[in-house]
Amino acid sequence: MLVIRRRAGESFLIDGNIEVEILEVGSTQVKLGIVAPKNIAILRKEVYITHEQNRAASREISILELASLADKLHR
Amino acid sequence: MPHILTKYFGSIEYREADVVRFPSGLPAFEQETEFVLIEPPSVAPMVFLQSLQQSSLCFLSLAILAIDPDYSLAVTAEDLQSLHLEPGRQPGIGGEIACLALLAVAENGRITANLLAPIVIDRASRRAVQAIRIDSTYSHQYQVAAPMGDVCS
Numbered sequence: 001m002l003v004i005r006r007r008a009g010e011s012f013l014i015d016g017n018i019e020v021e022i023l024e025v026g027s028t029q030v031k032l033g034i035v036a037p038k039n040i041a042i043l044r045k046e047v048y049i050t051h052e053q054n055r056a057a058s059r060e061i062s063i064l065e066l067a068s069l070a071d072k073l074h075r
Numbered sequence: 076m077p078h079i080l081t082k083y084f085g086s087i088e089y090r091e092a093d094v095v096r097f098p099s100g101l102p103a104f105e106q107e108t109e110f111v112l113i114e115p116p117s118v119a120p121m122v123f124l125q126s127l128q129q130s131s132l133c134f135l136s137l138a139i140l141a142i143d144p145d146y147s148l149a150v151t152a153e154d155l156q157s158l159h160l161e162p163g164r165q166p167g168i169g170g171e172i173a174c175l176a177l178l179a180v181a182e183n184g185r186i187t188a189n190l191l192a193p194i195v196i197d198r199a200s201r202r203a204v205q206a207i208r209i210d211s212t213y214s215h216q217y218q219v220a221a222p223m224g225d226v227c228s
Contacts, residue, residue, distance in 0.1 A: 048191070053216070057189070059180070061180060069219070
């Protein structure tokens with residue numbers, strides 16, 4: 001992990017075309033401004049994880065897996 | 076009574092009163108706003124969330140208390156608002172709301188439950204939201220069952 005220290009008003013660039021600016025520094029929160037091309041998705045981490053898990057959850061579960069789970073739950 | 080074609084159960088009848096509505100859909104499925112819950116008694120506590128809009132979309136879930144009887148909710152103010160519930164107070168699981176965790180099968184065959192983002196349903200209004208937690212108390216991949224063929228499980 002790259003660790004950078006910045007103050008409010010300062011920025012850093014990712015890959016030359018994604019800019020993250022520290023807008024405000026509060027006692028429990030930081031406000032960030034992000035400028036990136038429209039094709040770059042920016043999501044809070046837990047939202048990104050939920051997207052991925054939901055896609056995984058939408059995949060077909062075979063009857064065998066369902067039966068096996070039902071069996072395990074009833075033990 | 077209206078019918079739908081479901082992913083796992085063929086064509087079934089359902090009552091309008093049993094439809095669950097997600098005003099903002101679900102993350103990665105924002106257009107999916109209407110589901111019906113299918114709970115075959117023979118496979119309790121499994122609950123299937125069948126999309127009314129797409130017969131091929133059906134999530135499998137478990138009642139969250141069946142996974143962790145001590146599960147405690149931490150629904151954000153924004154999500155409480157979308158459920159039209161009072162802010163500043165966590166709703167009671169099993170009372171006014173039902174709480175489910177979506178299941179997924181990981182590549183290694185393990186069945187995991189997303190305890191980080193439970194489905195919260197207001198029983199009376201039938202409004203629902205996937206309430207993404209902002210703490211790290213629970214895992215998004217809590218193992219519920221080992222792969223099939225696991226001799227020791």
